[in-house]
Amino acid sequence: MAGGGELGGGQKQRRGKQGKRKIKKRLGFRLDMTPLVDITFLLLTFFMLTTSMITPQTMEMNVPPELDVPIEVKQSELLTIRVRDDGRIFYNMGMDAPEKVVMKGLKKVVVDQNVALKNRCIVVLKGSGEAPYGLVVQILDELNAAEPDIIEGLKRIGINERKRKFTVAPYEAKDAEELKGL
Amino acid sequence: MSKIKKKRIGFVLDMTPLVDITFLLLTFFMFTAKFKSDSENQQKFEIRRPQTQSDTAKLADKDLVMVKIGADTVSKDTAFYVSMINEQDIVNLRQAMLEAKFPGIDEKTTVYKIKDTVWLGTIIEKCRIVNPRASFAVDADRRLRYRWVELAMNEMRKKRATTFNFITEKKMGM
Numbered sequence: 001m002a003g004g005g006e007l008g009g010g011q012k013q014r015r016g017k018q019g020k021r022k023i024k025k026r027l028g029f030r031l032d033m034t035p036l037v038d039i040t041f042l043l044l045t046f047f048m049l050t051t052s053m054i055t056p057q058t059m060e061m062n063v064p065p066e067l068d069v070p071i072e073v074k075q076s077e078l079l080t081i082r083v084r085d086d087g088r089i090f091y092n093m094g095m096d097a098p099e100k101v102v103m104k105g106l107k108k109v110v111v112d113q114n115v116a117l118k119n120r121c122i123v124v125l126k127g128s129g130e131a132p133y134g135l136v137v138q139i140l141d142e143l144n145a146a147e148p149d150i151i152e153g154l155k156r157i158g159i160n161e162r163k164r165k166f167t168v169a170p171y172e173a174k175d176a177e178e179l180k181g182l
Numbered sequence: 183m184s185k186i187k188k189k190r191i192g193f194v195l196d197m198t199p200l201v202d203i204t205f206l207l208l209t210f211f212m213f214t215a216k217f218k219s220d221s222e223n224q225q226k227f228e229i230r231r232p233q234t235q236s237d238t239a240k241l242a243d244k245d246l247v248m249v250k251i252g253a254d255t256v257s258k259d260t261a262f263y264v265s266m267i268n269e270q271d272i273v274n275l276r277q278a279m280l281e282a283k284f285p286g287i288d289e290k291t292t293v294y295k296i297k298d299t300v301w302l303g304t305i306i307e308k309c310r311i312v313n314p315r316a317s318f319a320v321d322a323d324r325r326l327r328y329r330w331v332e333l334a335m336n337e338m339r340k341k342r343a344t345t346f347n348f349i350t351e352k353k354m355g356m
Contacts, residue, residue, distance in 0.1 A: 033197050040204045047211030058241045058319065058347035059234055063335060065344050083328075127328045134324025136331070137232035137348055145235060170332070 059140065064167060079113050079123045081106070081139065082171065084179050085130040089139065098179055103138060110146045115153035123166035126175055140166075225263070225293075227252035231351040232324040241349060242317060244268055247309045249338075251322035251330050260330055264305050265293040271313045278308040299333055306341045318346035 075094040082090045082098065090098040091109055101109055114121045123143060127136040143166050151162050229252055250263040266275050272292055279287055282304060284294065296302050309316060318338055322331050338346055 030194075033201060037197060037201055037204065040201065040208055044204055044208045044211065047208065047215055051211055051215050056231065056241050056321075056349045057234065057352050058239050059350050060239065060345065060347050063339050063344050063346075065339065065342055127332070129327060129329030129332060131328045132324060133322050133326045133328045133331050134232040136328050137234060137324070137350060140348075141234040141350075168335070 073122055077120045077122055079121055081125050082175055083127045083131040085128045087131050087135050090179055106142045107146045111149045114150045119154055119159050124169045126169050126171040128171045226254050229323050233353040234350040235353045245316045247316045247318045249320050249334055262296040262302055263293050274312040303337045306337055310341055318343050319349055321349040
């Protein structure tokens, strides 16, 4: 009975000391938040567990377009890195005999040769078709990681420009032949 | 002189800040969550990407031609899975491939499973025509033999797509 209540209030007002309406103080209300929190936590854990924070990275690769005229490269300026079927890595300068190298040592070789040849070195990566792809990418990554060191090394000898990077080439039968028994 | 024990009738804890933070985190995770696309759902292989340390470039989310190379978990055969990302490109590519009479194509095809290099060359060419700005991304399993990637690289090179990306994973704990 709202009307009755109001009427009663009015009477009270008139009877009050200062003539002011006495409002019943509201103590706020309690809402049981537990189910809300339950569901929220459930959803939160779901989204937290399903989100993968690792976004794929990319490695940009440039290959020379297929040209009819092969580009002449001086043998002495060519650093060949070859990956054998079993995943072993070999490198050689020009016509030198191939030398075995481990992944960790590769960076040093590339930096040293680039600096020694004063920016004229061309690095060619030849990966065997049987070698795992992950390994080839790792080598490319090492070559990329070597770039800052090469630039720094070149600066030390007074060269401020870095032109050539590296390229990939097919692994041929004669490459396999050369690496046999090493 | 015994103390009168006041009976405790539970206590009230103000949960408001807790709820605030929880909702904040919830909305954050909800908005950042990326759901698998339809084509990813059909994928029958798992790709373990090669791990690298130096690259921090993020993969573009449009104008992209994705060339996945994976071995089917059931039949164990390795194949190329080519797909495009942009909605319009998907439609246009399907049209182009229908004209080229790609085997097993229907009105819903978004991913093209290819086993031979001739079709790979064809689809790369079509992708280049459909969206000349599209960049190529090669997503291959790290355990795969390099030969497969080399094949894809050669085909892209023939079609004058000389810049492409290898999708990698950042090595942890470096």
